[in-house]
Amino acid sequence: MTTDNNLYPSLSNLQTVCLKQNIPFASYRIPSETGITTLVQHRSFPEKLVLNEQLEQKSGFIIAPFCETKRHGSFLLNSDDIFHDDAIEPDYIEKLHENTRFKQTDKPVENEISTTRSVDFVQQVEDAKRAILHGDFHKVVLSKIRVELLDKDFQASSFFLHLCEKYPHAFVYIVQLPEVGCWIGATPEPLVLLEEGKVKTVSLAGTQLSTGEDIDSYLWSDKEIEEQGIVTGFVEKSLRAMHIEEYTLKGPENYQAANLIHLKTSFEFDQTALGNRLGDFLQTIHPTPSVGGLPKKEAFEFISTHEKHDRSYYTGYLGPLNIEQKSRLFVNLRCLQLLDKEFVLYSGAGITAASVAEREWEETDNKMMTMMNVMKIVNCK
DSSP states (O other): OOOOGGGSHHHHHHHHHHHHHTOOEEEEEOTTOOOEEEEEOOSSOOEEOSTTTTGGGOOEEEEEOSSOOSSOOOEEEOOSEEEETTOOOHHHHHHHHTOOTTTTSOOOOOOOSOOOIIIIIIHHHHHHHHHHHTTSOSEEEEEEEEEEEOOTTOOHHHHHHHHHHHOTTSEEEEEEETTTEEEEEEEOOEEEEEETTEEEEEEEEEEEEOOSSOGGGOOOOHHHHHHHHHHHHHHHHHHHHTTOOOOEEEEEEEEEETTEEEEEEEEEEEHHHHTTOHHHHHHHHSSOTTTSEESHHHHHHHHHHHOOSOOTTTTSEEEEESBTTBEEEEEOOSEEEEOSSEEEEEEEEEEOTTOOHHHHHHHHHHHHHHHHHHHHHHHHO
16 A cells, blocks of 8 residues: 555545544554554443443444553544545534534643663663572563754654555554554554454564565574463463463464564364453463563562553553454554653563563564654654
8 A cells, every 4th residue: 555645635634633633533444454444432431341341232443551550541442433535524624623522631641751761771671680590580671762842844644654664564553542542553463353263363573673584584592482472372372361271372383563573373163162351361472471471460560560651551551442343452562652742652571580671671672663663754744
């Protein structure tokens, strides 16, 4: 697809108006597809979910945080209207201009200080390695943030379209909810896919910078193989906990996402085995060790006491729920949070006993380039 906003004038105008009026909306592009779907909820506020109960009876766009707190809950955008690509009438957009229902809701403002290399991140990695050697946990994922000023001519709609073009195999989205704020991303990692009677999930771990070589030529260190094995073992244990015994497993295999190469193992089983337990499955599998750690409780305690920033919806999950009889939920990676005059980048790295702090810092920098590479293109226009 082309990123020329003139070819998507109605979509771009719709997104711009919704952002200005703080109206709940979500636009997304499914991996390896070309169509853009947009959901708008202009009559009421999004629904706050409680333990993701009865998701099978709900439809819309869901967004959940890394961890449920009083500040960050899970929400469902119950769409009043759904649009495909640029098929949006001008009169509809004009009416949104007059909608002030959500205007007075305060937008989230947080994470104003970037993570420092030596004082914060490197020290946290060393602390994590000591805790692992002490037997506190097997793996923990540490994240960092980077706060940048927005270009005065930045257009979120243009940025979204450029992401769609540059990362055709990612789940690309822009979503705004009054209680959540605005997030934009191009994430490579499915959490749960439900379509055509099948349920799919993956374990994704290990990271290398792409050099343009054949995908099968990349080799992995013992640390990266161990990290991927930890995540795969967790998924298998989660399936057994849900009494899902029959599933197919493929991998591990090399997988390219944007400028990075990962190790991926895929799982698939019949939807009848899941039944009406999607909410329970999400509670069991999220957060996976690829974004949190293992064991979950001990890793989370380490994260909450060592990370100085609020992850908010980074490493949470989001996506369409029961839209056109499909649910496609993705881990919120390779993303940014859009504020009024700034944007906040997030990235993380899995820490094991074999981790080298400087290399983990470089890995998190490489992951941030997924967003920064496109930001540079947009700002040069």
